[in-house]
Amino acid sequence: xxxxxxxxxxxxxxxxxxxxxxxxxxxxxxxxxxxxxxxxxxxxxxxxxxxxxxxxxxxxxxxxxxxxxxxxxxxxxxxxxxxxxxxxxxxxxxxxxxxxxxxxxxxxxxxxxxxxxxxxx
Numbered sequence: 001x002x003x004x005x006x007x008x009x010x011x012x013x014x015x016x017x018x019x020x021x022x023x024x025x026x027x028x029x030x031x032x033x034x035x036x037x038x039x040x041x042x043x044x045x046x047x048x049x050x051x052x053x054x055x056x057x058x059x060x061x062x063x064x065x066x067x068x069x070x071x072x073x074x075x076x077x078x079x080x081x082x083x084x085x086x087x088x089x090x091x092x093x094x095x096x097x098x099x100x101x102x103x104x105x106x107x108x109x110x111x112x113x114x115x116x117x118x119x120x121x
Contacts, residue, residue: 009052 004012015038019030042048 010050 001016002014004014006012015034017031017034019027021027021030039049
């Protein structure tokens with residue numbers, strides 16, 4: 001027997017056994033008997049073989065998202081994301097300002113200290 005290597009999940013040993021037979025079935029029988037005896041020797045010494053294992057954890061989710069559930073039931077809902085609508089404090093539907101609206105509002109803002117001229121004279 002030779003110690004061959006440390007591998008990620010094992011310590012590899014090589015066992016050489018010479019079986020003087022030309023019958024393949026007899027060779028397989030002798031090899032099986034040899035391996036079973038090795039298992040018996042390891043178990044009799046109070047230890048065993050380690051086999052790769054895997055642990056699977058199952059979790060439970062928090063349930064359905066109400067907004068997405070509503071979207072699945074009613075695709076015409078005006079409050080869905082991407083529709084550009086929101087409710088104001090009074091519960092009325094209002095259009096959300098787009099980036100273009102925000103840019104125009106910024107450009108019309110009056111700098112501090114300046115007064116606007118009246119539109120009509």
